[in-house]
Structures are given as C-alpha cells and as structure tokens.
Amino acid sequence: GDSVTQMEGPVTLSEEAFLTINCTYTATGYPSLFWYVQYPGEGLQLLLKATKADDKGSNKGFEATYRKETTSFHLEKGSVQVSDSAVYFCALRTTGNQFYFGTGTSLTVIP
Amino acid sequence: NAGVTQTPKFRILKIGQSMTLQCTQDMNHNYMYWYRQDPGMGLKLIYYSVGAGITDKGEVPNGYNVSRSTTEDFPLRLELAAPSQTSVYFCASLPGFGGNQPQHFGDGTRLSIL
Numbered sequence: 001g002d003s004v005t006q007m008e009g010p011v012t013l014s015e016e017a018f019l020t021i022n023c024t025y026t027a028t029g030y031p032s033l034f035w036y037v038q039y040p041g042e043g044l045q046l047l048l049k050a051t052k053a054d055d056k057g058s059n060k061g062f063e064a065t066y067r068k069e070t071t072s073f074h075l076e077k078g079s080v081q082v083s084d085s086a087v088y089f090c091a092l093r094t095t096g097n098q099f100y101f102g103t104g105t106s107l108t109v110i111p
Numbered sequence: 112n113a114g115v116t117q118t119p120k121f122r123i124l125k126i127g128q129s130m131t132l133q134c135t136q137d138m139n140h141n142y143m144y145w146y147r148q149d150p151g152m153g154l155k156l157i158y159y160s161v162g163a164g165i166t167d168k169g170e171v172p173n174g175y176n177v178s179r180s181t182t183e184d185f186p187l188r189l190e191l192a193a194p195s196q197t198s199v200y201f202c203a204s205l206p207g208f209g210g211n212q213p214q215h216f217g218d219g220t221r222l223s224i225l
Contacts, residue, residue: 018153032211043115043216044154044202051211097142097161097205099127099214103153 002027006090006102013109020106021075023064023090031092033057033066038087038104042043047075047088057076079110113137117217119201124192124224130165132187132220134202141207144214145169145177147198152199159183161207192224 007022025033032051036044048057053068062077073090090102119132135141141162146154156169161178174196176188189196199221203214 034213036213038218041218043218044203045216049211049213093213097207098159099144099156099203100155101147103151109157 002031002092002098002100004092004100005103006023007105009105010108013107015082015109015111016069016079017109018110019075019077019080019084019107020088021107022087023073023075023102025071025073025090025092025100027092027094027100029072029095031094033064034091034093035062035064035073035075035089036101037091040086065111067108080107082109082111085109115204115215116219117200117201117220119220120218121221122223124189124222126191126192126224128193129188130192130222132200132202132222133191134185134217135183136185136215137183138203138204138206138215139182140204140215141182142205143179144202144203144205145175145185146203147171147196148201148219149198155173157187157200163178164166164224189222192225196222197224198222 003026033048035047037047048059050057050066055066064075087104115136143157145157155171158177160166199219202217
C-alpha cells in the first residue's frame with residue numbers, strides 16, 4: 001500500500017546550519033507530495049508542495065524536489081533560524097484523495 | 112478567514128463518558144477528514160467524507176462515529192471513552208478538485224481520558 005517514510009528525529013541544529021530531512025514514499029500512480037509544518041499547540045500548515053516528477057517546491061527558504069527515480073522528497077534549507085523550530089511532516093496525496101503522512105521530525109534550532 | 116474550526120480545544124473525560132468533537136469549515140470544501148495524532152506516531156486517519164451524506168472508515172475507526180449532514184460540519188463522536196483514545200484530534204478539509212491541493216487543518220482538540 002501507499003506509505004511515507006520519514007527521517008526520525010529529534011534534530012537539533014545551531015542557527016545558520018544546513019538542514020536536510022529525508023522523506024521517501026511508496027505509491028502507485030502519480031501522487032502529489034507535500035511538506036507540512038506544525039508549531040507547538042497548532043495544526044499542520046502547508047509548507048511546500050510538488051505535483052509531478054522533477055518539480056521543486058519552495059517556501060520561506062525551504063526546498064524539496066520530487067524525485068521519482070528515487071521515490072524521494074527530501075526537505076532542505078540552507079540556513080536555519082530559531083523560528084524554524086517545529087515538527088515537519090512529509091505527506092503524499094493519492095489520486096483517490098487519500099493522504100498518507102510520515103511520523104514527523106522534530107527540529108530544534110539553538111542560537 | 113476562519114478556515115477549519117475545531118471545538119473544544121481541550122477536554123478531559125472519564126472512562127465510559129461520551130462526547131462530540133466539533134469541526135466546521137467555511138471554504139465549501141467537499142472532502143473532510145478526522146485524524147488522531149499520538150506522540151511520535153504521525154497522523155492516523157479515523158474517518159473521512161467526500162460530501163454531505165457520505166462517510167467512510169479510515170485506518171482506525173473503532174470506537175468512533177461520524178456524520179456529515181451539511182457540507183460545513185463533520186462532527187466526531189466518541190460513545191464510550193477509553194484511555195486508548197487519549198490523543199490530539201485534527202480535522203482537515205480539501206476542495207476535492209485539482210490533484211495538487213493540500214489539506215487545510217484545524218488547530219486540534221487535545222483529549223485526555225482518565
């Protein structure tokens with residue numbers, strides 16, 4: 001069945017460090033891929049998305065590229081800030097409008 | 112811009128009690144979903160609906176019921192609360208058209224069963 005496997009955390013980085021959070025997926029057909037961010041006490045918010053192979057989603061300095069050959073959608077940011085501390089979820093949307101989420105990766109950025 | 116609104120934000124129940132978690136959206140979205148989020152476990156789908164009058168089970172439906180009498184509202188009912196239902200519950204909605212659309216989430220209901 002369809003699924004998402006996400007790098008486990010927690011991840012702790014110093015401010016201005018480079019961030020990578022790995023995400024791989026299993027799906028039939030051509031899913032859309034998403035990264036969501038969850039701040040403490042809040043719901044999930046869309047961070048970025050990609051809908052077809054080789055698409056690059058980007059927002060707020062974060063990027064992720066839809067790699068069909070490796071079934072991956074890794075999240076990257078060149079220089080993290082304290083305000084980026086949150087939990088990040090990778091997700092896929094099937095053609096049947098079902099969503100599958102990774103287990104989430106907690107990121108803490110220290111000054 | 113209300114989006115998806117969930118009430119209550121917090122609740123403590125005793126074992127065996129019942130309650131309804133409310134979810135309403137003002138975006139005229141066809142699809143609505145209920146998830147539970149357990150620590151370190153990601154989101155698990157409880158129930159979903161593709162439109163008014165239509166609901167279907169997700170991955171973990173046991174102990175829950177839903178109804179969808181209007182496009183806007185999608186309440187989740189716990190009939191006999193059990194400690195295993197202690198979790199954070201999220202409601203989400205989706206336009207239902209366009210394969211690149213994300214879900215919109217409410218802020219969650221934090222439920223403890225003691």
